[in-house]
Amino acid sequence: MIFGLKLSHLVAGFIAVLLGYTSSVAIIFQAIDVLGASQAQANSWMLALGLGMGISGLILSLRYRMPILTAWSTPGAALLVISLDGVPVNEAIGAFVFCGLLLTLTGLTGWFEKLSHLIPDAIGNAMLAGILFQFGLGIFASTEDNLPLVAVMGAVYLAGRRLFPRFAIPAVLLAGCVFCAVTGAFDSGAAVDLSLARPVFVMPALSLPVLIGVGLPLFIVTMASQNTPGIVTLRAAGYAPPVSACVTVTGVTTLLLAPFGGYAFNLAAITAAICAGPEADDDPDTRYRAVVVAGLLYCFVGLMGAAVISLFLIAPKALVVTVAGLALLNTIGTSLHAALAAPERREAALVTFMTTVSGIGFLGIGAPFWALLLGIGTGAVLTGRRSRTLAPDRRPA
Template structure:
């Protein structure tokens, strides 16, 4: 504990807070669609929490980088759509198939080679576009809770001016105190503190389900999660993130936990940015400690399942989105600065940023992959013109 700072604890806690509150409702919806029992639903949350916590802790500890892992949020949204009429054993078989594809991708190492071909301006623009909506929500939340958000923003400005290392912890503390004082924390039901128990589901392999659910789940996880996850690491200054090792670890974790509800794990993007920026630690060599904190908290959340999630969900939304957005301001600014630094690649970076921020989706594939494709096409088309100019 001697090397840990308050900023590590706050960044790790905030990463978990953002990770759960931003997408846990989608997970519950997927659980409902597949017809899982309450015990199986608790098992899903146990598997997802332990999977994220253990894999992220292990990778961060081994490589001394803030390598956070996460469940596949776009994958969960895909499951809500594609699991209609699919039994839980068949869905579990699709999860196993997706895990095998992730593991094979990591073992072959081809994704790491491909990720190095992405120019830094495009990777930075991709990151800025992903995080842009979080920064935007700081200002849109002014409409829903003007007093709270205004006080948080003022605290942020004062913190940046007088105590920059503790600016975000101060924002979080002020927000909690103010929300508590105004009665914004509320819960309609008593929370159970019982530990979640694993529920094993024997996989059943159906070719239509493997092709219709498992393969799209793999594509979405790779395109919408792992690609942005690599971009986050590179934009934070980690030029050689352990891409292949991360895919092996997350693929193996998915394979082990798929029968218990761990449908897909991948590199985190948004939550990783919280632990990889200067707010977490001015020294990039020790930022991994924030990811270690997040890993421990993820495991605790998984063990207590719905009880801890309920505690997260009673917080006012304005508090969550404002603290998250303010914590990511520096990362968004750095991403835009790096994206637009080279005039010869500015158009490609702008196309990447705007496509990502637009949130478009085709063929169940989200904006990040299309942004990368459009940006690289723009770069390739304009490169001959620049060379002959």
């Protein structure tokens, strides 16, 4: 143990960064391509995003001693892919700055924190279980891609949970890497770019149509599809995150880094669940150290530009999906149990869970937001109905 860091902190932080990049970096590249940015600007985007996630996560986790991990807005990147076509780079940057301003004002006013307290615990846990459910399914879907690899990792996981539960996930990751190295599953033919990223400043330009058509939707998607699940994830793990401070820090980070390509930052959900669960540390008070590791790795990846990203991308998909799914199994089970424990909330929780798993989306906003609305609405109707049904008969005898 060095500087209070345990092996579990190192592994959880590494898995969070690995999952964060491999799961959505391709979408970022698509957005950059649609915008027509130069290679230097593309490297600057990855530098800004890596440093933004790393520094904001380090600030929040060290200040509040909680596993508060931040991330780029993945739904926001998907939105950019379909909305940046034909938009000049400087006007796109102006939209990013506008989004950062809205995020900052949202954090400073505190209205989002007040709204977040209206989400019942059962509904929040059901949404979290639904978000993570696909990662659990990914373990079994990966058997079609590489059955021997998944079987080896699954066997090591079971043995680890039985014999050395605290080190089960590190053992799974090590076994998967060794298996891939021995069988040649790593993509050895992929080119590795060793260039260092340099910041490229783009002067923002304000265009009302772009602000309304790109900046405002980017803000809404980031808040609804990223920050809300991020808060729920931390609360489901037993923490009381400072919501307004978190949104303010990510908003200011977006404001500062938007001219360099840091289009939107927010609270992480899926990767945060890895750092906030018992696999990261048995002691909830020191799990934040896994985020410290992740934050430092994010900064390193950002500074190295495309070089480290290339290394991330040579790993077979089955390795990444399986280790992430196994690392999240305990969190999925705990969330489902908490969501369905109270009979009076069970139907509402099921509606929330199934809506989240369905993956539906309207108005550019993903399933978790609509799952919350449907779950809260269902709970309000059924709770009111049960209250009337169970009310004592007060008619005069």
